[in-house]
Amino acid sequence: MIKVTCAIIVNADGLVLAAQRNATMSLPLKWEFPGGKIEPGETAEACLIREIKEELHVDIEIVAPLPANTHQYPNVTIQLIPFVCRITSGEIILKEHLDFKWVAKDELLALDWAEADVAIVKYYMES
Numbered sequence: 001m002i003k004v005t006c007a008i009i010v011n012a013d014g015l016v017l018a019a020q021r022n023a024t025m026s027l028p029l030k031w032e033f034p035g036g037k038i039e040p041g042e043t044a045e046a047c048l049i050r051e052i053k054e055e056l057h058v059d060i061e062i063v064a065p066l067p068a069n070t071h072q073y074p075n076v077t078i079q080l081i082p083f084v085c086r087i088t089s090g091e092i093i094l095k096e097h098l099d100f101k102w103v104a105k106d107e108l109l110a111l112d113w114a115e116a117d118v119a120i121v122k123y124y125m126e127s
């Protein structure tokens with residue numbers, strides 16, 4: 001099982017950042033929370049801070065963990081480990097994703113999410 005962290009980045013207006021995977025990634029064009037795989041010896045929190053810097057070019061602080069979701073794709077099983085986060089410095093520059101948008105909490109489910117994210121989106125919407 002692959003452990004993957006992801007960031008539910010919330011801005012001052014309470015909007016949530018959704019990022020769209022590019023056409024050449026796995027799960028092309030699906031929406032996700034940015035993040036990535038935990039490296040050996042790395043904590044989930046350190047992984048997420050590193051991945052967000054690499055992918056979005058901003059610094060974040062972690063506000064709170066949410067329950068992880070294990071999801072079986074046809075070729076791989078991932079454990080997706082979410083954290084609510086805030087940007088502490090920088091402007092977003094997309095390094096890997098095709099697009100991003102700030103979405104109101106009650107409109108999140110309208111996006112075409114990666115399957116593993118759906119349970120996390122629902123949990124967050126109800127929290």
Ligand SMILES: Nc1nc2c([nH]c(=O)n2[C@@H]2O[C@H](COP(=O)(O)OP(=O)(O)OP(=O)(O)O)[C@@H](O)[C@H]2O)c(=O)[nH]1
Pocket residue numbers: 004005006025026027031032033034035036037078080114115116117
């Ligand atoms: N970062 C991130 N990955 C997710 C989410 N949901 C989800 O199913 N994934 C999957 O978790 C894995 C995370 O990989 P990654 O972001 O570190 O790197 P990657 O796309 O280059 O990996 P890959 O080439 O193995 O697909 C991918 O298989 C991705 O499809 C999510 O919300 N955020």
